[in-house]
Amino acid sequence: MKKKLSILVAVLLIVSTLFATAAFAATSGGFKAINAWFGGIKIVANGKTLTSDTQPLMYNNSVYVPIRLVSEALGQKVTWDQNSYSVIISGSTADVDSLKAQIAQKDATIASLQSDNAAKAARIAELEAQLKNQEESKKTASDLEDYLDDEYSTWNRMDFSFDARGDADDLKLTIEIDLSEDGTRWSNTDEGDIEDWLNDIYDYVQDEYPDADFSGEIVDSDSDDTLVEFESSGSKLKVTFNKVADPDDLEYYLDKNLSDDLDWYSSAFGSMKVDFDVTSNKSRERIYITVTVPGEYLDEWESVYDTKGADNWIDDIIDAAYDYFDDNYEIVGEIVDSDGNTLVNFDEDGADW
Numbered sequence: 001m002k003k004k005l006s007i008l009v010a011v012l013l014i015v016s017t018l019f020a021t022a023a024f025a026a027t028s029g030g031f032k033a034i035n036a037w038f039g040g041i042k043i044v045a046n047g048k049t050l051t052s053d054t055q056p057l058m059y060n061n062s063v064y065v066p067i068r069l070v071s072e073a074l075g076q077k078v079t080w081d082q083n084s085y086s087v088i089i090s091g092s093t094a095d096v097d098s099l100k101a102q103i104a105q106k107d108a109t110i111a112s113l114q115s116d117n118a119a120k121a122a123r124i125a126e127l128e129a130q131l132k133n134q135e136e137s138k139k140t141a142s143d144l145e146d147y148l149d150d151e152y153s154t155w156n157r158m159d160f161s162f163d164a165r166g167d168a169d170d171l172k173l174t175i176e177i178d179l180s181e182d183g184t185r186w187s188n189t190d191e192g193d194i195e196d197w198l199n200d201i202y203d204y205v206q207d208e209y210p211d212a213d214f215s216g217e218i219v220d221s222d223s224d225d226t227l228v229e230f231e232s233s234g235s236k237l238k239v240t241f242n243k244v245a246d247p248d249d250l251e252y253y254l255d256k257n258l259s260d261d262l263d264w265y266s267s268a269f270g271s272m273k274v275d276f277d278v279t280s281n282k283s284r285e286r287i288y289i290t291v292t293v294p295g296e297y298l299d300e301w302e303s304v305y306d307t308k309g310a311d312n313w314i315d316d317i318i319d320a321a322y323d324y325f326d327d328n329y330e331i332v333g334e335i336v337d338s339d340g341n342t343l344v345n346f347d348e349d350g351a352d353w
Contacts, residue, residue, distance in 0.1 A: 036064075037059070040055075041057075041058065041063060041065075043056060043073075045070065045073040045074060046073070048073070050069055050070070052066050067089070071089050071091075075091055076089050077091050140168050140209065141164035141165055141166060142164075144164040144171065144173070145162050145164045147204065148160075148201065156189055156193070157182075158177060158182040158186060159177070159178070159181070160175055160177055161176045161221075162174070162176075168211060169209075170212060170213045171205060171209060172215055173214070175217070176219050176221040177219075177220060178221045179220045179222050179227075179249070180248075181222075183249040184252060194218075194239075194241075195237070198228070202214060202232065202236070206235070213231075214232040215229075215230065215231035216230055216231075217230070225242070228241050228242065247279050247280050248278070249324060250278045250287070250289075250321055251276050254278065254289075254317060255275070258313065258316060258320065259273060259274050259275065259276060260273040260274075265312050265313045266309025266310070269303075269304055269313075270300045270303075272300035272304075274292060274335075275291070275292045275294070276289065276291055276292075277292070285328070285330065286329065286330045287325060287330070287331050289317065289321065289331065289332070289334075290333065290336060291333065291335040292336055292337070293336070293338075295338050298337060301343065305343075306353040311350060314346050317346075318331055318348055318350070330348065331346075331348040333345070333347065334346070
């Protein structure tokens with residue numbers, strides 16, 4: 001039967017090792033006989049079973065064991081003080097102090113590990129939140145790209161690609177067009193139409209992501225020039241057009257529209273036909289236009305030299321250049337013969353006759 005027992009270390013049945021039973025009984029008053037139980041109780045100290053001639057006993061639900069047996073097994077010394085009738089237990093507490101110190105050190109290590117674990121748990125939670133935001137951002141950007149690819153990969157007979165970044169609070173969009181392929185169509189597209197197109201895109205963004213700050217740019221993928229910049233401003237976009245020098249486009253336009261059939265400027269032009277060559281400096285701040293009059297048309301050129309018809313023709317060449325480039329560009333031009341000899345120079349102010 002199991003019982004809850006309180007273990008009381010007491011002097012028991014070892015008087016024969018300390019003094020004679022008769023002498024002890026004769027000199028100490030107040031002793032009385034008791035009824036106790038012996039039941040083969042074992043004493044185990046630090047995993048070792050102790051043996052003794054004096055047996056443990058049970059009295060009033062407490063177990064009494066030989067004090068010398070137990071104390072010495074635990075490294076303590078036991079003596080009897082006859083004068084004070086006292087059992088004196090003495091010995092080093094170094095082992096106990098060492099154990100306490102080890103426990104304290106382990107407690108400190110545990111506390112440190114718990115603190116580290118708490119910091120790591122907080123960092124993990126932070127990274128998980130960042131990952132969640134990144135995944136949401138990727139989904140937002142991907143959804144916008146998918147919509148634009150479906151609706152506007154081709155617009156006004158021009159091809160576009162879209163790159164969206166950010167999240168539902170802050171969206172940035174890069175629209176790319178290759179002007180080496182679509183430069184002429186782009187140049188001939190009215191700025192108002194482009195602005196309306198960008199606002200159609202913005203209407204979709206407002207419907208899907210009403211809290212988003214929206215901005216972006218249209219870029220020429222061939223030259224990396226920024227053609228248009230835009231940013232949200234209330235229910236509309238603030239759209240800024242950046243004129244970018246594209247000499248090839250201007251040259252194509254001039255060859256197509258102002259190189260022949262010039263007799264409507266003046267009948268003196270007759271059947272004269274010219275060739276255009278357009279270049280720009282590296283910083284794209286100056287446009288060079290060279291007009292070559294073949295030798296067979298020099299007579300016609302002599303006929304229209306320094307006439308109002310020739311002035312109007314050169315003015316239209318300059319106006320065409322500024323239709324492609326803004327007023328920050330300087331126009332420098334000359335009309336030459338087939339040998340490269342200059343016939344007349346002109347700039348944004350007209351011909352220098």
